[in-house]
Amino acid sequence: MNIVSKLVVAAAVAATGGVAIASDLSSDQQRRERNREEAIANWQHQQAGRDTMTAYLDRQAADRHEGDSSAHGSVQENAKVASENVRSFTHRQLEKVRAFDARQQARLPGPANPVQEPNKTPAAIGK
Numbered sequence: 001m002n003i004v005s006k007l008v009v010a011a012a013v014a015a016t017g018g019v020a021i022a023s024d025l026s027s028d029q030q031r032r033e034r035n036r037e038e039a040i041a042n043w044q045h046q047q048a049g050r051d052t053m054t055a056y057l058d059r060q061a062a063d064r065h066e067g068d069s070s071a072h073g074s075v076q077e078n079a080k081v082a083s084e085n086v087r088s089f090t091h092r093q094l095e096k097v098r099a100f101d102a103r104q105q106a107r108l109p110g111p112a113n114p115v116q117e118p119n120k121t122p123a124a125i126g127k
Helices: 002-066 075-107
Strands: none
Touching: none
16 A cells, blocks of 8 residues: 555544544533433422422421320330330340350350450350
């Protein structure tokens, strides 16, 4: 191939590449415009929904406060329920730890005659 034909091929490749880049830029710009329009429409839809949701929540709050105050329970009753929930949670967690410890002991047993140090006696939570 002579030099002139190489230059013609190189120019054709460069022109094709330039057209491809230009089309990519225009399609990218169109995609960005579509995304912007969709985002604005979505935001407007959310704002319209927010107004109805705010009105709904306001009505719910008003309905809650219109009833008698004894329906919500006293502070003592609420504290009792909360303490029972905490006690139940901690008990479940302790049972999980004990089950994990039992699995680990079965899987990796310790030495047959462990050395007991007087200042490091085993202490377990809840036993």
